[in-house]
Amino acid sequence: MVRRIGVFGGTFDPPHLGHLVAASEAAFRCALDEVVFVPTGDPWQKHHLKVTDAPARLAMTRSAVEPDPLFRVSTCDIERGGATYAVDTVADVRAEYDEEVDLHFIIGADSLENLHTWHRVEELCRAVKFIALNRPGHSRREVDTTFGARVEFIDMPAVDLSSTECRERVRDGRPIRYLVTDPVAAYVREHGLYRG
Numbered sequence: 001m002v003r004r005i006g007v008f009g010g011t012f013d014p015p016h017l018g019h020l021v022a023a024s025e026a027a028f029r030c031a032l033d034e035v036v037f038v039p040t041g042d043p044w045q046k047h048h049l050k051v052t053d054a055p056a057r058l059a060m061t062r063s064a065v066e067p068d069p070l071f072r073v074s075t076c077d078i079e080r081g082g083a084t085y086a087v088d089t090v091a092d093v094r095a096e097y098d099e100e101v102d103l104h105f106i107i108g109a110d111s112l113e114n115l116h117t118w119h120r121v122e123e124l125c126r127a128v129k130f131i132a133l134n135r136p137g138h139s140r141r142e143v144d145t146t147f148g149a150r151v152e153f154i155d156m157p158a159v160d161l162s163s164t165e166c167r168e169r170v171r172d173g174r175p176i177r178y179l180v181t182d183p184v185a186a187y188v189r190e191h192g193l194y195r196g
């Protein structure tokens with residue numbers, strides 16, 4: 001039996017409940033054997049934003065996924081260096097297995113809308129199928145399939161939350177408890193992240 005692996009790339013600055021619900025729902029609905037969270041090294045489309053250092057995002061992502069035996073973290077994007085391209089992510093994750101695996105790239109509706117801007121997208125689309133999740137304010141159906149994307153649309157309980165909102169809440173002194181896991185909230189507090 002070829003194992004079905006979900007690859008969930010994200011900047012995870014910080015990881016929040018929307019990410020965890022998306023991964024869990026994708027795993028359940030698509031019978032995934034494992035979901036690999038891959039924090040970006042250098043998210044090139046976020047160069048206009050201040051992104052938290054990779055070790056902190058990695059530590060938060062590890063702590064967020066640790067309780068779920070179906071989830072693990074790969075550091076491949078952080079270790080590779082240079083701009084993070086999903087086409088490299090999936091090649092590196094594939095290389096982490098000794099056996100043949102069927103890779104599914106988990107993606108929110110907002111990212112799916114921008115898929116046509118991704119590096120070597122046709123090659124990426126040959127390498128993986130996409131599991132696309134609804135995200136408030138974004139239509140999942142607007143995907144340009146001319147480059148061959150194979151997309152399965154999954155409905156998850158809508159989580160109207162972003163890392164941006166979490167960062168803004170911390171900056172403004174508002175709570176993020178219950179929007180992120182307790183260990184992530186503790187990490188943010190103890191390391192003074194997002195205080196502006």
Ligand SMILES: Nc1ncnc2c1ncn2[C@@H]1O[C@H](COP(=O)(O)OP(=O)(O)OP(=O)(O)O)[C@@H](O)[C@H]1O
Nearest residue numbers: 009010011012018107108111135159161162163164
């Ligand atoms: N609430 C959500 N519901 C569904 N998908 C989500 C949600 N939040 C993030 N995602 C998806 O998770 C992946 C990683 O997202 P990312 O780490 O950039 O989080 P974000 O909340 O979009 O961050 P930011 O606000 O900093 O842009 C993307 O594919 C994104 O579409």
Ligand SMILES: O=C(O)c1ccc[n+]([C@@H]2O[C@H](COP(=O)([O-])O)[C@@H](O)[C@H]2O)c1
Nearest residue numbers: 009010011043045084085086087118119
């Ligand atoms: O391959 C690309 O060119 C590309 C461009 C933008 C985003 N991505 C990937 O999309 C995932 C979510 O990225 P982000 O920046 O929305 O956190 C992550 O795995 C990124 O590497 C990939």
